[in-house]
Amino acid sequence: MNFLLALQWLHFAANGLAAFRVGGLGIAASLSLIHVNAALQARSHSGAMLSTTDPIAHFGACLVPGGLDRSLVMQLSAASRMLSLHREEMARVDETCDQLVFLHQGATKLVAHASHDREQIVAFHFADDLVSVPAKTSHEYCLVALRATTLLTFSYDKVIELSAEHPAILRALLEASRTSLGRCREKSIALGRKSAPERVASFLVALSRRTAVEDGDKLLLPLPMSRRDIADSMGITIETVSRQLTILRERNVIESLGRSQIRILDLPALEGNAGFLSAAH
Numbered sequence: 001m002n003f004l005l006a007l008q009w010l011h012f013a014a015n016g017l018a019a020f021r022v023g024g025l026g027i028a029a030s031l032s033l034i035h036v037n038a039a040l041q042a043r044s045h046s047g048a049m050l051s052t053t054d055p056i057a058h059f060g061a062c063l064v065p066g067g068l069d070r071s072l073v074m075q076l077s078a079a080s081r082m083l084s085l086h087r088e089e090m091a092r093v094d095e096t097c098d099q100l101v102f103l104h105q106g107a108t109k110l111v112a113h114a115s116h117d118r119e120q121i122v123a124f125h126f127a128d129d130l131v132s133v134p135a136k137t138s139h140e141y142c143l144v145a146l147r148a149t150t151l152l153t154f155s156y157d158k159v160i161e162l163s164a165e166h167p168a169i170l171r172a173l174l175e176a177s178r179t180s181l182g183r184c185r186e187k188s189i190a191l192g193r194k195s196a197p198e199r200v201a202s203f204l205v206a207l208s209r210r211t212a213v214e215d216g217d218k219l220l221l222p223l224p225m226s227r228r229d230i231a232d233s234m235g236i237t238i239e240t241v242s243r244q245l246t247i248l249r250e251r252n253v254i255e256s257l258g259r260s261q262i263r264i265l266d267l268p269a270l271e272g273n274a275g276f277l278s279a280a281h
Contacts, residue, residue, distance in 0.1 A: 055080075082153075100131070100132060104150040108145055109122075126211050208264060223261055253266045254270070
């Protein structure tokens with residue numbers, strides 16, 4: 001199997017994971033391509049990702065260290081569409097074909113729609129993430145901004161076509177697919193086998209590995225999503241999320257800094273509540 005076929009297989013494997021039924025709710029596993037190159041995510045103490053001004057240049061820097069050559073930049077620019085979203089605004093993308101979306105800045109939630117107006121938050125995404133948004137078939141998917149967000153949209157097939165000519169892009173996409181599948185599996189375990197306290201702790205630990213910034217010997221963790229969003233994503237009630245956060249505060253594991261940020265005071269204790277194998281952390 002060559003690289004291109006492998007990438008196609010990983011993409012459809014990630015997007016074809018079955019839904020899990022937990023506590024009577026149909027819970028879909030995460031299906032995004034995320035964190036193209038985590039090493040390039042420079043973080044400020046405000047929790048915002050530092051990025052280049054031009055979205056295409058930023059995308060290229062994330063895909064290939066040192067950036068892309070001019071001809072490829074022009075091809076990507078011609079194939080892309082830039083969208084600027086306000087909080088709670090939905091990204092309007094072509095529903096007839098799979099899309100790749102690069103988050104230049106901001107944060108989004110990927111929402112799946114089923115019959116009878118049922119919705120499920122599949123995943124959260126942040127600056128530097130590359131997100132796969134499937135075409136409308138059995139379900140419909142959309143990206144909704146959690147705060148002011150700028151993103152680039154591409155036809156998935158067009159990016160695959162370009163990656164066949166540029167091995168560096170193909171390698172980056174394969175690595176993103178591998179990361180995505182890993183997160184799919186972690187979320188599947190949380191939804192299928194973990195208790196409510198473990199789900200909340202797992203969510204915070206996973207998020208801290210992506211977006212937390214150092215604050216002395218502590219970690220500042222932005223929470224742009226609502227408590228209801230967290231509950232929907234983890235297959236529990238909003239009351240359970242609030243109760244578990246209160247318990248973690250009372251145990252001095254976390255500290256609340258308003259409704260959109262927490263400070264992690266004791267990361268090992270938080271990991272200990274997440275149901276991980278002891279050797280894994």
